[in-house]
Amino acid sequence: MLAPVALHGITFAYGEGELRRPVLRDVQLDVAPGEIVLLTGPSGSGKTTLLTLIGALRAMQEGSARVLGLELAGAGEGARVALRRRIGFIFQNHNLLGFLTARQNVAMALEMQGTLDEADRLARAGELLASVGLADHTEKLPAKLSGGQRQRVAVARALAADPGLVLADEPTAALDKQSGSEVVHLLRDLAKKRGAPILMVTHDPRILDIADRIVTMEDGRIVSAAA
Numbered sequence: 001m002l003a004p005v006a007l008h009g010i011t012f013a014y015g016e017g018e019l020r021r022p023v024l025r026d027v028q029l030d031v032a033p034g035e036i037v038l039l040t041g042p043s044g045s046g047k048t049t050l051l052t053l054i055g056a057l058r059a060m061q062e063g064s065a066r067v068l069g070l071e072l073a074g075a076g077e078g079a080r081v082a083l084r085r086r087i088g089f090i091f092q093n094h095n096l097l098g099f100l101t102a103r104q105n106v107a108m109a110l111e112m113q114g115t116l117d118e119a120d121r122l123a124r125a126g127e128l129l130a131s132v133g134l135a136d137h138t139e140k141l142p143a144k145l146s147g148g149q150r151q152r153v154a155v156a157r158a159l160a161a162d163p164g165l166v167l168a169d170e171p172t173a174a175l176d177k178q179s180g181s182e183v184v185h186l187l188r189d190l191a192k193k194r195g196a197p198i199l200m201v202t203h204d205p206r207i208l209d210i211a212d213r214i215v216t217m218e219d220g221r222i223v224s225a226a227a
């Protein structure tokens with residue numbers, strides 16, 4: 001089976017001319033189905049940049065990145081948008097819309113899929129929120145939820161798209177031990193039950209034990225990949 005994520009010779013720089021600043025250097029990485037890979041390393045080592053390239057949120061410069069079957073080098077915007085719909089993104093600031101309830105935030109992700117009508121989307125959103133332990137909070141606005149609850153809404157929203165891959169950037173940074181552990185175990189269930197791999201940037205030593213592999217970056221390179 002092809003690796004859901006296969007990176008070869010990824011090199012990337014911000015800026016141009018004299019301001020050009022290399023951030024990734026010849027990165028190689030394969031992620032297997034259902035695998036949980038934690039990406040760690042000092043601040044500025046290029047982890048977030050790598051995640052945004054894999055998520056087709058940024059244009060590639062050099063190298064090859066095959067993500068869920070799409071080669072991103074030279075891919076057009078249409079193909080990149082289609083790929084993004086198949087990826088669950090979970091970022092630290094969770095990007096929930098403040099004027100929508102938890103249920104509506106999750107339903108919006110289903111709307112992008114375009115397969116269910118509104119009543120079904122709201123019902124499905126309720127099920128997803130129940131699956132992350134928020135059955136009693138579906139009608140609340142994000143401001144009325146705790147940080148851990150908001151992050152669980154973000155997880156439910158990422159799962160709504162039935163993603164083939166989850167990209168998470170410090171998903172537990174703002175959470176206490178208990179909430180962080182709950183969020184991470186939800187993600188682990190997803191990876192193991194549905195075979196969707198997870199690539200997670202984290203500095204959080206509390207969650208290292210859920211990883212199948214820990215990849216350490218330094219100065220734009222992968223310096224170690226411990227199983």
Ligand SMILES: Nc1ncnc2c1ncn2[C@@H]1O[C@H](COP(=O)(O)OP(=O)(O)OP(=O)(O)O)[C@@H](O)[C@H]1O
Pocket residue numbers: 014015023041042043044045046047048049050
């Ligand atoms: N949009 C941008 N324009 C210019 N430079 C950037 C941009 N985004 C990031 N950088 C720089 O690129 C380098 C790598 O940043 P990146 O966010 O990928 O690192 P990181 O390992 O995720 O760091 P952290 O752990 O602090 O989030 C840093 O020096 C950063 O300042």
